[in-house]
Structure formats: C-alpha cells, structure tokens
Amino acid sequence: MQRKTVIALLTVGTILSAGAAYAHSSANHQEQQQKSATLRTPDADAMYKTVEYLSQQPREAGTEGELRAVKYIEKQFKSLGYDTEIQPFPIYNYKTNKVSVKINGTSLNETPEPFVGDASGMVSAPLIFAGKAKKSNINVEVKGKIALVERGDIPFVEKVQNLIDGGAIGVIMFNNSPDGIVPGQMPENTTFPAVAISKAAGLKLVEQLKNTPMNAELDVDIAKIKKESYNVIASRKPDKDQDTGEIVTIGAHHDSVPEAPGANDDASGVSAVLELAKLLAKTPIDTELRFLTFGSEERGLIGSTYYVDHLPKKEISRIKAHFQMDMIGSKNAGRNHPVGGLIMYTLDGRKNLVTDLSAAVSKQIFSKAIPYGKSGRSDHEPFHQVGIPTALFMHAPAEPDYHKPTDTIDKISKEKLKQTVEIIEDSVYRIADPSTPAISKDKVIQATVDYPFENRNLD
Numbered sequence: 001m002q003r004k005t006v007i008a009l010l011t012v013g014t015i016l017s018a019g020a021a022y023a024h025s026s027a028n029h030q031e032q033q034q035k036s037a038t039l040r041t042p043d044a045d046a047m048y049k050t051v052e053y054l055s056q057q058p059r060e061a062g063t064e065g066e067l068r069a070v071k072y073i074e075k076q077f078k079s080l081g082y083d084t085e086i087q088p089f090p091i092y093n094y095k096t097n098k099v100s101v102k103i104n105g106t107s108l109n110e111t112p113e114p115f116v117g118d119a120s121g122m123v124s125a126p127l128i129f130a131g132k133a134k135k136s137n138i139n140v141e142v143k144g145k146i147a148l149v150e151r152g153d154i155p156f157v158e159k160v161q162n163l164i165d166g167g168a169i170g171v172i173m174f175n176n177s178p179d180g181i182v183p184g185q186m187p188e189n190t191t192f193p194a195v196a197i198s199k200a201a202g203l204k205l206v207e208q209l210k211n212t213p214m215n216a217e218l219d220v221d222i223a224k225i226k227k228e229s230y231n232v233i234a235s236r237k238p239d240k241d242q243d244t245g246e247i248v249t250i251g252a253h254h255d256s257v258p259e260a261p262g263a264n265d266d267a268s269g270v271s272a273v274l275e276l277a278k279l280l281a282k283t284p285i286d287t288e289l290r291f292l293t294f295g296s297e298e299r300g301l302i303g304s305t306y307y308v309d310h311l312p313k314k315e316i317s318r319i320k321a322h323f324q325m326d327m328i329g330s331k332n333a334g335r336n337h338p339v340g341g342l343i344m345y346t347l348d349g350r351k352n353l354v355t356d357l358s359a360a361v362s363k364q365i366f367s368k369a370i371p372y373g374k375s376g377r378s379d380h381e382p383f384h385q386v387g388i389p390t391a392l393f394m395h396a397p398a399e400p401d402y403h404k405p406t407d408t409i410d411k412i413s414k415e416k417l418k419q420t421v422e423i424i425e426d427s428v429y430r431i432a433d434p435s436t437p438a439i440s441k442d443k444v445i446q447a448t449v450d451y452p453f454e455n456r457n458l459d
Contacts, residue, residue, distance in 0.1 A: 042275050042421040044414035050076075050271035051329060051417070052409045055263035059256040061296040061303075062091050062227035069254045069270075070230045073293050076274050077234035080281045082291070087231040089306040091296050094118070098221040101172060101195055103127065103205065104214055110181075112172070112195040115156070117186025120222045121193030123170045127216040129209050130168070133159035143167030146216040148205055151196075152176040156184030157300075160194060170194065170218045174202020185300060193218040229255070229295035231303045234277060235288060242286040244438040247315070248428050249290045249322045249388075250276055251304070253297030253379055256407075263409045265402060266297070268329030272421050279425055280432075287320075287432035294379050297326075304379035308386055320439045321354050321431060322390035324380040328420045331413040332399035340416050342370050342423075343456055344391040347381055349374030351451075352389035353439070357427040359451035365422055369451035375458055393420050398459040 053072065059065040070086060077084045094117065101112045123146060130147040131137035134154055147168045149159060156173075163171050170193040175182050183196040195218060208214060232254070237243065252269025256262025270293050277291045294303035308316075327333065334341015339362065344355045355372045363369040372391065383390040395416060401407040430436065 040279055042279065042418045042425070044418040046278075047271040047275050047417040047421070048412060048414050050274055051263050051267040051412050054254070054267035054270060055261040055407075055409050057261065058259055059254060059262055060258045061229040061255045061299055062093065066229060066255055066295060070232055070295070073232045073254060073270065073274065074234075077232070077277060077291065080277055082234035082236055082277060082281070085233040087233055087307065088228050089231070089295075089303065091227050091229045091299060091302060092118075093225040093227055095223040095225060096221075097223055098219060099195060100217070100219040101197070102217040105217075108197065108201055110198055110201055112197045113181050113183040114220050114222055115160070115184045115186045115194040115196065117188075118191045118222060118224055119186055119194040120191055120220050121170065122219045123193055124215065124217045125169055127172070127205070127209065127214045129206055130163065133162050133171070135162055138162050138166035144169060146170040146172065146218060148202065148209070149173050150176055150202065151182060151184070157187040159184065160190065160192060161187050164190070164192060170216070172197060172202075172205075172216065172218070174205075175199040188302075193220045195220060229303060231295055231307050232293045233307075234291040236281070236285070237288045238285045238432075238434075242434050243288075244286045245318055246431070246438055247288040247290055247319045248431050249292055249319055249383070250424065250428065251292040251294060251322065251379055252325045253295070253303065254293040255295050255298050255303075257298050257403050260403060260405050260407050261409075263407050263412055264330040264333070264399060265327050265407055266325075268327060268412065268417060269325035271417060272325045272328060272424070275421050276425055276428070279421070280428065283429065283432075284434050285432040286434040289428070289432060297379055301379055301381055305382045308382040316386050316388065319383075319388050321357075321428075322380065322383040322388050323354060323424050323428065324378060324383075324390060324392045325394070325420055325424070326378045326392055327394045327398060327402075329412045329417045330395060330399040330401070331411055331416070332401065333397065334395035335397060337456075338368050339366050339370055340413075340419060341395040341397070342393065342419055343396050343454060344370060344372040344393055345375040345378075345380070345458075346372060346391050347374070347376050347384040349453065352391065354389050354391040354427070355451070356448075357430055358391070358393075358423050360448045361423050361426040361430075363449045363451075365426070369449045370423070371452045371454040371456075373454050373456050377458060393424070394458070396456055396458050402459055
C-alpha cells in the first residue's frame with residue numbers, strides 16, 4: 001500500500017542547493033509525485049517481531065548475545081539485497097586485582113572503587129582539592145599532585161583529561177550524592193590511577209585539607225582483557241547515471257546493558273533501521289543509503305566512534321545527514337507529551353537539515369511538528385563532531401524500565417515503533433529522491449514549518 005502523504009518533493013524554501021532550489025511548479029510537482037511516490041506503510045508487526053527476537057537475551061558488547069544479534073541483523077540486510085559488512089573493533093574488559101588508597105599512611109575506612117578502564121598505577125604525592133576538575137579549576141599547583149575532585153557538571157573522561165593536561169599524577173573522586181560510590185569512566189587509551197570514594201569520605205578530606213597538608217598513596221592494579229564488538233553496515237548505491245555522490249546514513253545501536261534484554265534500548269531502534277532498509281530497498285534514489293547498527297554504545301559510544309574515525313575524510317564530506325534512533329518503542333516513555341513524547345535531540349541544541357526535514361514531515365503526518373532539544377548520550381555524537389548534520393530520535397522522558405531487566409517485549413508499543421519510521425522514511429527520501437538536486441553546504445537550510453526547542457530531560 002502506498003502512503004498518501006506528499007513525499008516526493010520539497011516545497012519552496014526548504015533546502016537551497018548550489019544555484020538551484022528544491023522547488024518546482026505545481027504542474028511539475030504533481031508529475032514528479034506520480035513518477036516517484038513509491039514508499040510504503042511501515043509494518044509494525046514485523047518490527048515488533050524483530051524486537052521480540054533481539055530481546056530474548058541480553059546483548060552486552062563482546063558477548064555471544066551481541067554476536068547472535070549481529071548475525072541476525074546482517075542476514076536481514078542481505079535478504080533485502082544490500083551490500084553488507086560486519087566491522088569488528090576491539091573493546092576491553094577490566095578485572096580489579098588491587099585497589100588501595102592511603103592518606104598520610106592510613107587506609108580509608110571504606111573500600112574505594114577504580115574507574116572503569118585502565119586506571120592502574122602506583123603513585124604517592126601531596127593531595128590537592130581541584131573542585132569538579134573543570135579547566136577553570138586546574139592551575140599550576142595541580143602538577144605532580146594527586147587531585148581530590150567532586151563528581152558532577154562535566155563527564156568523567158573530561159575530568160580525567162583535564163587533570164592529565166594539568167600535570168596531575170592521580171585522582172580521587174568523591175560522589176556528589178549520598179548514594180554510595182560511583183566510579184567514573186577513563187578516556188580511551190589512557191592509563192592513569194583513578195579511584196572513586198563516597199561523598200562523606202570526600203567531604204571529610206576537603207575539610208581536613210583546609211588546615212592540614214596531606215599526602216595520598218594510590219595503588220591500583222587493573223588487568224586489561226581484550227574482546228571484540230561489532231558494527232553492521234549495509235549500503236545501497238544509486239545508478240551511476242543518477243548518482244549525486246551524496247550519502248545518507250541511518251543508525252541505531254544493537255548492544256544492551258548487562259543483564260537487560262534491551263527491548264526498547266535499543267532493539268526498538270534496530271527494528272526501525274531494518275524496516276527502513278526494507279521500505280527503501282527498491283525505491284528510486286540518487287543518493288547512497290547506508291544503514292548502520294553499532295556495538296558498544298552502552299560502553300561509551302565506542303562502535304559509532306570507531307565507525308566515524310575510520311571513514312575517509314572525502315567520504316565524511318559526502319554524508320549529508322545522519323538519522324539516529326534510540327529507545328523509540330516503549331509504551332511508558334514520553335509521558336503526556338504530544339506524538340507519544342517523540343523528540344529530536346542535537347548535540348549543540350541547534351536545528352539542522354535532519355530536524356528541519358523531520359519536523360516538516362511530522363507536521364504532515366501527525367498535524368504536529370515534533371520538537372527538538374539538546375542532548376548527547378547516543379551515537380549521533382561522533383557524527384556531529386565531524387560536521388555531519390544529525391539528530392537523535394527517541395521518546396522522552398525515558399520509561400521506568402530504562403537499563404533494567406524489566407526492559408522487555410511486553411512494554412513495546414507497535415504504534416510508537418511505526419511513528420519514527422514514518423517520519424524518517426519520508427525525510428530520507430526527500431534527500432534521496434532523484435527529482436531533487438544535490439545539497440550544497442554553502443547554502444542556508446530553511447525550515448518550512450516552525451517547531452519548538454524543548455529543554456526536556458532524557459530521564
């Protein structure tokens with residue numbers, strides 16, 4: 001069944017390309033619609049079955065559960081006629097052999113936890129309080145010292161990097177809430193002794209430092225165990241006589257957190273990537289379509305970062321848009337926000353090609369332009385960092401089952417699965433339709449509808 005929404009062309013002023021607008025006369029518009037309107041209604045039942053299969057067991061990165069999912073995903077792409085690739089990349093597990101913190105020769109009255117990553121090292125030096133380890137907190141006095149820092153405001157990896165750049169030789173981070181000890185995350189390819197302690201222990205040290213110089217000793221021994229995770233890549237190129245040389249990418253992550261079946265996070269997104277691949281498998285295009293599922297998102301966007309880092313620079317310039325889906329299927333997400341709480345997050349909180357197109361399409365389909373907001377925390381980040389217009393689609397706030405063993409198939413809404421696919425299918429085709437010209441970065445993108453910014457939290 002063909003969709004009745006207008007899909008083939010952009011209206012006047014949507015996107016300007018080098019010397020040519022995405023605009024046509026009324027007669028040409030109708031003629032082109034008849035020629036190229038070939039998109040179909042998403043199959044929510046098929047998407048639900050994909051989520052059901054993937055969520056039969058956890059898919060933690062580097063496990064048999066992830067590999068099972070990867071093989072299934074590639075098989076689906078192959079059955080649709082796509083060129084496929086499984087892209088392996090290294091990840092590391094860490095086993096704590098020893099962790100010790102002494103202040104003036106006396107061990108703490110609690111067991112500290114090492115940071116996640118290669119937090120090994122044995123150091124002894126004066127202790128100095130460095131606030132939350134923002135760049136503004138770092139001064140020459142940090143050099144050669146062990147820094148006591150508070151959790152919060154900036155990512156863990158940024159704290160560590162700021163301290164390393166400032167010349168610190170170790171870090172003790174205390175929690176900013178009374179909820180126990182929360183270890184941080186190490187930057188990749190960095191070895192630096194780093195441990196976490198409780199809020200009470202940290203504040204006690206802060207008070208003592210006001211009156212008494214203190215020496216700290218860190219002794220951390222972490223065994224590094226290499227494993228393998230995977231990205232799945234499927235691509236379809238247009239006919240050479242129609243090829244604009246441009247690329248559109250569509251992605252989700254296939255891994256889950258440990259011990260969670262990850263039905264919504266993010267088997268739902270994977271089901272949408274596969275459904276979009278099916279819907280666009282035979283559609284006339286002048287733009288390469290590339291469908292991606294990433295591994296190790298839950299470990300810190302490792303798979304998507306690896307993918308982007310290994311793209312040739314010339315290829316990066318050819319990618320005109322990246323659509324990322326994460327957690328798009330829960331009945332219990334989104335609260336009472338319109339369109340089930342669907343929102344588009346950009347890393348910088350600004351509109352771009354992806355949000356402009358998708359807002360216009362959602363206005364057509366749902367009579368409501370979905371909003372945009374500002375957030376990272378998913379695989380749109382690496383694409384943004386290299387200048388590719390991108391947005392994260394999800395229903396927010398997240399459901400109560402987020403990152404829990406209760407993130408199961410019974411919480412999934414077929415209607416919500418369908419929503420995002422409808423929007424992205426039309427949006428992608430507005431770029432890939434052979435009747436529309438190539439996109440130039442030199443021209444301003446102009447939205448055809450107004451759509452609001454919302455300061456809406458993910459969870």
